[in-house]
Amino acid sequence: MTERIAPVITAEHLTFAYPGKSQHVLDIPHLQINAAERVFIKGASGSGKSTLLSLLAGVLVPTSGVINILGQPLNQMRSRQRDHFRADHIGFIFQMFNLIPYLSVIDNVILPCHFSKQRQSKACTQHSVHQEAQRLLRHLGLDDDQLHHRRVTELSIGQQQRVAAARALIGAPEIIIADEPTSSLDADARASFLQLLFAECAAAQSTLLFVSHDASLESLFPRSLALHDLNQAGTH
């Protein structure tokens, strides 16, 4: 049974319009993403990218249509349930300003475990949450243990982004959503960051949704979707 490919995200007839506006900013007839897939979603700014991510994260509720995540109808949940669901099942990496400036590297990484019992218990199956955080950081190339107790503001942008990745990965959430995580990195750092991210997602069997406007990264992903093909809003 485990070998059967199960959909992680399905969306049907998904539309969204901001309250008080009649025009849809998003209209997706069909979207399916399967477990452990690595999907590149290409989209320029203004293409409804952040709206889609907000819908998938359950921050916004669709105007109509259905979103199922891990078999659960997100659009039918109450806001508290969506918050819990997000905390348990989705890890986020953003473009910039990802980390809490006043916490140490380690404390930033273990932050999601404070808000999700599920991720906390998953993170400490083999050892403590702390050790799991250190393991992730080492795997992501931050192998200087001294670094782990520094303030995040003392780190370079590239290092910060790896800390953010470790934080998204801790407790092995089923879905990792990365929103332009590499745009502040140079080309070399970008490639090595992606390699590490892929390896960790594979190890945790997490599904990766990678959103970027940078087409040069597209070739690194087995599956690529263009948001303007996906999104019917504005085309009719």
Add this chain to the structure above:
Amino acid sequence: MAMLRLAMHSLWNRRVTAFLTVLTIAVSVCLLLGVEKIRNDARANFANTIAGTDLIVGARSGSIQLLLYSVFRIGNATNNVSWESYQHFANHRSVAWTIPLSLGDSHRGYRVLGTDHNYFQHYKFANERPLSFAQGQAFDDIFEAVLGAEVAKALNYSLGQEIIINHGLGKVGITQHKDKPFVVSGILAPTGTPVDQTIHVSLQGIEAIHIGWQNGMPMRNLKITADQVRQLELQPKTITAFMVGLDSKLATFRVQRDVNDYRAEPLLAVLPGVALQELWGLMSIAERALLIIAVFVVISGLIGMLTMLLASLNERRREMAILRSVGARPIHIFSLLVSEAGLLTILGAGLGVALLYSLLLIAQPLLESQVGLYIDITMLSSYDLQLIGFIIGAGFIIGLIPALRAYRQSLADGMTIRI
């Protein structure tokens, strides 16, 4: 409690503004507790001034006025009590003892009180504590004087010192009883009452310095030396007031009525406790004003904290959004802000208490020597703890305002950062 740790880290990150906020609250807490402390101690000091005396009798005037001049040595009597009336009540069948008081003269700004040995035996203060001698003994001779503790300390007098008493109450007497100096025979232990600021002599002594005086001025051609005075009959014709101790408290009101109804002379008898209450009632306006000011300072301290927290919210939108993205629910954001306000208030209250005790340690000797107010440094009373608890509670409640704002903000912003 993860949010509490987060709140501590967050405050540490803004430690300069946070410290200033804590300091504002600390100063206000210190002020409030200090005012409370002084209020209570002043009241206790006040009530401790006189004890064990059942009635104070003087010429008919107001009860507060009688109390002021007889016990506090403030102001003057409008009229005297004749020696005959005094004797009448001293020999009253319900009366155990009397202390005569004769006022009107001074020495370098300190009041001189003419009295007798009953004063040292029966005058009591605080919890029925009698007067005791630090040095020497009661006056024996007409020209001997007993000093209150503060008089001796302030003027640096010791036993055997000769002092000259002014007629009237000015600090630099216009007319001095230079011809008849007094010798210090004893110095009393400190009491924290007006006794400390008084010079005590015998009634005969008061009488003696006024022989050869008429209408408040020395008679020009008549000089009588101290030795000649000793030969004279020095029975005073009047005294200013007297204190009465009764055999039984049950007789208090009957004796009071007897005094007030006395036909030979218009007299007034007051119960010291009742008169003290009345007098304190007058002063409580100032005392209450002080308290109200302190309460307002606390309120302004808390408003300062509110301002600081609200001002920080906008620049912390990003922080909130990040927290939301790692799974914090709006309720977590809410509790983060409430914890911050609570922490600031608790730290402020703690620092305020520390500040209060350091100030008390510094101020205690000063207040005692300058104002005669004895402040007892004690543990915080349960009332003080209640006040502190109330302030901390108010801090948490005020924290609800920025917390609600942050809550709504984070609901609206979600994980997008709108800056």
